[in-house]
Amino acid sequence: MARSFDYIIVGAGSAGCVLANRLSANGRYSVCLLEAGPTDRYLWLHIPIGYSKTMFHPVYNWRFKTEPEPNMHGRALYWPRGRTLGGSSSINGLIYVRGQRHDYDHWSALGNHGWSWPECLHYFRRLEHNELGASATRGMEGPLWASTIKQRHELVDAFISAANKIGMRTVDDFNSGDQEGVGYYQLTTRKGWRCSSAVAYLKPARRRPNLHVETSALAAKILFEGTRATGIRYLKHGQTAEIHANKEVLLAAGALQSPQLLQVSGVGPAQLLRDFGIPVVADRPGVGENLQDHLQVRLIYEVARPISTNNLLHSWRGRAQMGLQWALFREGPLAVGINQGGMFCRALPDEAKTPDVQFHFSTLSADAAGGEVHAFPGCTYSICQLRPESRGVLRLRTTDMRDAPSLQPNYLSTDLDRRTTIAGVRFARRVAAAEPMAALMKREIRPGADAQTDDELLQFCREYGQTIFHPSGTAKMGVANDPLAVVDERLRVYGTRGLRVIDCSIMPTLVSGNTNVPVVMIAEKASDMILADADTEPAA
Known part of the structure; x- marks a missing residue:
């Protein structure tokens, strides 16, 4: 049976939960939130270190893979994406980062009025409860917590001190617009628990009579009358249902599934759609183009003393200690996740006016993020180029939303991307070789001492x-x-009416850092725009 709502939101992730809260808050509008995954009742979705438990989970993770990458030795790379209330904010690494002032000023300079740093800062402050306290750039009244790491770790302290020795300043706030420096990250945690967008925004709104949340509901197609979006057809437990939107359909399914849903529904490159027999609603060649991602390169070191998280995880005493710390005090490794130390630096200082590389320093090591930790004491220096030039593409494989799209990121396809990434590896080695870090590093496991030339590091x-x-x-x-x-x-x-996209898809260029908090900001700003337009947009 068809049902009707003022707003239909597709995807209960970082953006969708924000929209559901803000659009239902005044009680004037009915809102339906569709989520393809189940509810977020699994305990490890809420314990910060549970990141490792959900990285490959068949229920709570979409587990996408790219096409074989020509610049990555033909490897098909694993792309996890959240599949539950909170989306990827329920399974991510919890890092609280906004990006740089320049990122948003650049969006504005491209002609996107209203998206400069000062204009976005209002929403960054509105969304957050920052344990560092209120300031000109920080907020204290918002639902999303930015928590400080209270328990220091010897390896992270050494990482910070070593970076100081090579000229990096210590900072306690990476989010003032500048970033440059080294320090402990803030995390999207609240009193030892993960603070996903589902926890921060959706949970407080669930009892509102004008908000309906439908889980295990996969959006299959946007319904159109002419060029106006009028509803969503979705699949639930093998059955098809339709819902009608009186005002707007809002896509918040993420940078992979929002464009996929647009293409399946007839919005995208006309020739691609015709090749699949899809009637063209709007010929938009850019749908699925401009795909960007941060490539992570992880240097692994063996630590000279048994002080890494590896040691705790491989010892029953260590595991018991971690469990008790969390159960009794909501502290310890279970409360802070994987990465604690951060740094933003200029790996190519003669070319980059602002930091071009980000570090995630971890007190454990494994062959892959979220994988089994090594038996030896280990730590990881993870580096990524902040503003890659490489651009990829997303395309349909079939017209069925149950089938993953084709993903071709084209990593390292430009000279700048290759040079910046190599320079980032060399910068990590400089930190590892500086005291007091040098005394704690027993040996470099990966890439290893034999890799010295640019060609060897690129390989x-x-x-x-x-x-x-x-x-x-x-x-x-x-x-x-x-x-x-x-x-x-x-x-x-x-080319359409009554249809918006509100998630990472809309970024013209990738922000300089982790994307969760910027997406929450985008949704906060979008909710104001939607409500402002509500009385002027004619009903369907």
């Missing part, structure tokens, strides 16, 4: 590089005369 990056989980840009925001723009500055899909 290491190609062989071991992986995603750091930030796919973006596949339905980019841009001006009307940009042939690849998919949405305008109010996130409305060009």
Whole structure:
């Protein structure tokens, strides 16, 4: 039976939960939130270190894979994406980072009015409860917590001190707009628990009578009357259902599934759609183009003393200690996740005016993020280029949303990307060789002492590089005369009515850092725009 709501939100992830809260808050509008995955009742979705338990989970993770990557030795790379309430904010590494002032000023300079740093800062402050306290750039009244790491770790302290020795300043706040420096990250945790967007935004709103949340409901197609989006057809437990949108359909399914749903529904490159027999609603060549991601390269070191998290995880005493710390005090390794130390630096200082590389320093080591930790004491220096030039593409494989799209990120396809990544590896080695870090590093496991030339380091990056989980840009925001723009500055899909995209897809260029908090900001800003337009947009 068809049902009707003012707003239909597709995807209960970082953006969707924000929209569900804000659009239902005044009680004037009915809102339906569709989520393809189950509810977030699994305990490890809420314990910060549970990141390792959900990285490959068949229920709570979409477990996408790219096409074989020509610049990565032909490897098909694993791309995890959250599949539950909270989406990827329920399974991510918890790092609280906004990006740089320049990122947003650049969006504005491209013609996207209203998206400069000062204009976005209002929403960054609105969304957060920052344990560092309120300031000109920090907020204290928002639902999403930015928590400080209270228990220091000897390895992280040594990492910070070693970076100081080579000229990096210590900072306690990476989010003032500048970033440059080294320190402990803030995390999206609250009193030892993960603070996902489902916890921060959706949970407080669930009892509102005008908000309906439908889980295990996979959006199969956007319904159109002419060029106006009028509803969603979705699949649940093998059955098909339809719901009608009186005002707007809002896509918040992420940078992979929002463009896939657009293409399946007839919005995308016309020839691609015709090849699949899909009637063209709007010829938008940019849908699925402009795919960007941060490539992660992980240097692994054996630690000279048994002080790493590896040691705790391989000892029953250590595991018991961690469990008690968390159970009694909500502290210890279980409360802070994997990565604690951070750094933003200029690996190519003669070319980069702002930091071009980000570090995630971890007190454990494994062959892959979320994998089995090594038997020896270990730590990981993870580096990624912040503003890659490489651009990829997303395309349909079939017209069925149950089938994953084709993903071709084209990592390391430009000279700047290759040089920056190699320089980042060399910068990590400089930190590892500086005291007091040097005294704690027994040996470099990967890439290993034999890899010294640029060609050898590039081969290491190609062989071991992986995603750091930030796919973006596949339905980019841009001006009307940009042939690849998919949405305008109010996130409305060009060539349609009653349809917006509100997630990582809309980023014209990737932000300099982790993407979760920027997406929450985008949704906060979008909710204001939607509500402002509500009385002027004619009903369907």
